[in-house]
Amino acid sequence: MLSLLTRPFAWIGALVLGVLREIGAVVIFAANGTAHAFRPPFFLGELARQMVRIGYNSLPVVGLTALFTGAVLALQIYLGGSRFNAGAVVPQIVAIGITRELGPVLAGLMVAGRVSAAIAAEIATMRVTEQIDALVTLSTNPFKYLIAPRLVAATLTMPILVAAADSIGIMGGYLVGTERLDFNAATYIRNTVEFLTQGDVASGLWKAAVFGFIIALMGCYHGYHSGRGAQGVGRATTQAVVSASVLILAANYILTELFFSA
Amino acid sequence: MTHPMIEMKGVAKSFGSKHVLRGVDLSVERGQSLVIIGGSGTGKSVTLKCVLGLIEPDAGEIWVDGARVDGKPRGDALLSRFGMLFQGGALFDSLTVWENVAFRLRQDRSKSNAECRDIAIEKLRRVGLKENVADLFPAELSGGMQKRVGLARAIAADPEIIFFDEPTTGLDPIMAGVINELIREVVVEMGATAMTITHDMSSVRAIADRVAMLHEGAIQWEGQANFLDVSGNPYVDQFIRGSAEGPIEAVR
Numbered sequence: 001m002l003s004l005l006t007r008p009f010a011w012i013g014a015l016v017l018g019v020l021r022e023i024g025a026v027v028i029f030a031a032n033g034t035a036h037a038f039r040p041p042f043f044l045g046e047l048a049r050q051m052v053r054i055g056y057n058s059l060p061v062v063g064l065t066a067l068f069t070g071a072v073l074a075l076q077i078y079l080g081g082s083r084f085n086a087g088a089v090v091p092q093i094v095a096i097g098i099t100r101e102l103g104p105v106l107a108g109l110m111v112a113g114r115v116s117a118a119i120a121a122e123i124a125t126m127r128v129t130e131q132i133d134a135l136v137t138l139s140t141n142p143f144k145y146l147i148a149p150r151l152v153a154a155t156l157t158m159p160i161l162v163a164a165a166d167s168i169g170i171m172g173g174y175l176v177g178t179e180r181l182d183f184n185a186a187t188y189i190r191n192t193v194e195f196l197t198q199g200d201v202a203s204g205l206w207k208a209a210v211f212g213f214i215i216a217l218m219g220c221y222h223g224y225h226s227g228r229g230a231q232g233v234g235r236a237t238t239q240a241v242v243s244a245s246v247l248i249l250a251a252n253y254i255l256t257e258l259f260f261s262a
Numbered sequence: 263m264t265h266p267m268i269e270m271k272g273v274a275k276s277f278g279s280k281h282v283l284r285g286v287d288l289s290v291e292r293g294q295s296l297v298i299i300g301g302s303g304t305g306k307s308v309t310l311k312c313v314l315g316l317i318e319p320d321a322g323e324i325w326v327d328g329a330r331v332d333g334k335p336r337g338d339a340l341l342s343r344f345g346m347l348f349q350g351g352a353l354f355d356s357l358t359v360w361e362n363v364a365f366r367l368r369q370d371r372s373k374s375n376a377e378c379r380d381i382a383i384e385k386l387r388r389v390g391l392k393e394n395v396a397d398l399f400p401a402e403l404s405g406g407m408q409k410r411v412g413l414a415r416a417i418a419a420d421p422e423i424i425f426f427d428e429p430t431t432g433l434d435p436i437m438a439g440v441i442n443e444l445i446r447e448v449v450v451e452m453g454a455t456a457m458t459i460t461h462d463m464s465s466v467r468a469i470a471d472r473v474a475m476l477h478e479g480a481i482q483w484e485g486q487a488n489f490l491d492v493s494g495n496p497y498v499d500q501f502i503r504g505s506a507e508g509p510i511e512a513v514r
Contacts, residue, residue, distance in 0.1 A: 041371070049356075126354075133316050134352040137345075138366045138415075139338045 029147075029221050036141065037148040046149040054115050054150070054216070055157025059164065061114055062107045066165035069102050070094055070172025078181050090183065091191035094173030096200055103165045104204045105252050108211035111158065112218075112244040119150055119219025120240035124226030124233040132224075147224070150216045158212025159205040166201065203259045210255060211248050218244035265328040267292045267423060267455040268313060273322035274479075275308055282308050284479035285322065290472075295449055295456040297466050297487070299501060300476035301510060306459035307349075309476065310425050313457075314344060326423075342366070345421035345454075349428045351412035353400035359386070360396035363414045385414040389444055406437040413441070417448055424449065426458040430465050442468035463502055466490070475501065477510060 073094050081087045123146060126132050135142050170192060177183040219240045226236035266289040275283040282305040290296045300306050311317040313324055315336035324332040331340060353362045363382035367373055373381075383393050389410040400408055409429065416424055429445060430438035442465050449456045449469075458469055466473060470487040475498050483495040490502065500508030 041369070129350050130348045130352040131354055133311070133314075134346070134348055134354070136316060137314055137341060138369070139341045140365070140369055 025225075026217070026221055029224070030151075030217050032143050033147040033151050033217070033220065036144040037152050039144075041144070043145055043149055046145060047153055050149045050153035051157050053118075054111070054153050054212075055161055058111050058114055058157075058161055061110050062161050062165050063168050065106050065110050066098070066103060066169035067172040069106055070098055070169035070174075071176045073097055073102070073169075074173035074176040074181065078177075087181075090173065090177050090181065091188045092195040094177075095170055095192045095196050098169035098173070099166050099196065099200045099204045101204075101252075101256075103169055104162050104207040104211060105248065107162050107165045107208065108158070108215070108248045108252075109245055111154075111161065111212075112215050112248060113241055115154065116215045116219035116240040116244040117237045119216060120223040120226070120236045121233055123220060123223025124236040127224065127226050128228060128233060142224075147220045150220055151213060154212035154216035155209050156212070158208040158215070162204055162208035163201075166204065199259075203255075206259075207252060207255050210251055214247045214251060215244050218247065264292075265325070266290055267294075267327055268457065269323075269325040270309070270313070271323040271325075273309070273312055273319045273324060275305070275312060275317060275319045282479055283312070283319070286476070286479070286481055288474060288481060288484070290455055290457055292455055293453050295446075295458070295469055295471045296474060297458045297460060297470035297472070298474045298476050299461060299463075299466060299498075300459075301461060301501075304476050305479050306476055307427060310346075310427060310457065310459060314341070314346065314425070342419060343422045344425065345416035345419065345423070346425040347409070347412045347416045347427065347429055349431055351400070351408040353408060353411055353415070355400050358397050358399055359391075359403070359411050362400065362411060363418050365415065366419045382414070382418065385418050386411070388417070388448070389414045390440070406433055406441070409433065409437075409441055410444070413444060413448070417452065420452065421454060423455045423457070424452075426456065426460075426469075428460055428462075429458065430460065430462045435464070438462065438464060439468070445469055461501075 074090050077090050077093045077097075078087050081089055081093075123132075126146070132142050132146070135145060174185075174188055174192075177188050178185045222236040222240040222243070226232045269289040270286050273283055273286045274281070286305075286309055288296070288298075288309075298306050298309060308317055312319045312332075313326070315331070319332060322332070323330060326340065326343075353359075354365070357365070360379050360382040361368070363385050364378040367378045367381060368375070379396070383396055386393070386396060391407065391410055391414070395403065395407065395411075400411065403411065413429075416426075426445060429441050433441060445456070445458070446469055448454075456469070458465065460466060466487065467490075472484065473487050473490055474484040475482045475495065477497050482497040483493055485493060490498065493499065496509045500510050
């Protein structure tokens with residue numbers, strides 16, 4: 001009888017301990033990977049390859065996402081704003097919405113789907129096929145050769161991707177504004193440029209860097225600790241995408257509080 | 263006073279409640295080729311990985327060339343004395359064949375790329391591959407060729423100690439014979455100390471100076487390869503006959 005009463009508490013306790021253990025493991029993993037990014041030898045070829053894979057190759061996905069987001073934002077703001085005669089604020093709201101929130105967050109989520117899955121699958125396969133063991137026997141630290149270049153590449157390229165996403169998103173709004181909603185092109189651009197502040201854009205780019213780090217970290221962490229066989233690789237991939245996405249949304253809230261509450 | 267090249271004393275390792283190694287005692291003399299036989303899941307791979315530090319044993323001591331190595335990360339100086347051929351080859355699939363073979367040489371950064379490539383091609387020749395495979399990717403090679411490339415990578419930095427993890431698994435009998443012969447040649451030619459794990463008896467007969475039989479996490483028999491058939495040990499007898507009857511349970 002007593003055990004029936006205490007069992008839920010034991011279960012909750014085990015859950016909490018499990019979560020804490022996982023958080024600890026991720027933090028140690030991240031610290032280890034970051035430390036190796038700053039200590040020679042550096043694998044610059046590997047870094048360049050990852051920057052192309054993570055950054056450049058994500059450009060089409062991120063660009064299309066931004067284009068349609070900007071377009072739909074312009075439509076909705078116009079329709080919503082018209083209810084209280086504020087339809088004219090489309091350029092300003094599109095600009096601020098894209099640069100502060102939607103650019104970094106949607107780019108982050110799209111890249112999380114694309115890149116953290118790819119990283120997790122690749123590293124998990126290397127784990128399963130003993131390639132990571134082979135690295136160690138060839139006197140090469142896997143953190144230096146595999147983890148650090150990916151963390152650095154994602155952290156550096158995400159802000160560039162988001163800068164592109166910002167421009168394309170605002171262009172999406174501009175196209176809808178001028179073609180569909182009869183805004184004057186020159187006025188639309190002037191309203192956008194005069195309204196935006198450096199802080200709007202910079203906050204989004206800082207967020208992007210953090211999201212990039214999260215994306216690579218989750219891909220590497222889950223891939224590195226993957227279970228055996230095809231099932232292990234599959235699970236690592238799923239966990240990488242889900243955890244990266246949730247962490248991006250959580251980090252976005254925290255960063256927004258930090259940037260704009262002061 | 264000479265000491266063995268590799269010595270394991272009472273090495274034990276458990277994964278959770280599974281006791282894989284329960285006190286392994288083994289020693290390999292310099293220049294000798296030891297083959298460890300045993301069924302799947304008896305801890306053969308774990309034994310090799312404990313020596314290399316890929317898995318840290320729970321108990322026991324590991325000595326390499328008279329120095330104790332367990333309990334701390336194996337340094338570059340120690341690892342550079344080892345070469346390892348992995349079961350599936352474990353070639354890096356994002357790198358070309360020659361980049362795989364020259365991987366360790368290129369980490370040193372003392373040689374130019376062209377020099378590394380020349381050495382890689384020479385090692386590829388040594389294992390019977392032509393220069394034209396150098397620029398292919400591992401995925402473009404057959405299983406036997408991947409094994410050869412793995413062998414070339416293992417010997418690329420002229421190691422003193424070479425480990426072979428199931429070198430013939432997944433190969434047809436002819437290719438297995440070729441790989442066995444290559445291993446024997448390379449080991450003899452380089453004067454290297456070799457430790458091989460396998461369950462392929464043709465490998466044992468081709469490669470081994472000494473044989474150790476691992477079962478239930480401990481060495482059940484050890485002796486010269488030519489005494490294998492007259493060991494009088496029930497485990498060894500059952501294993502070389504491939505019989506379901508005997509002390510080794512068929513269902514594990």
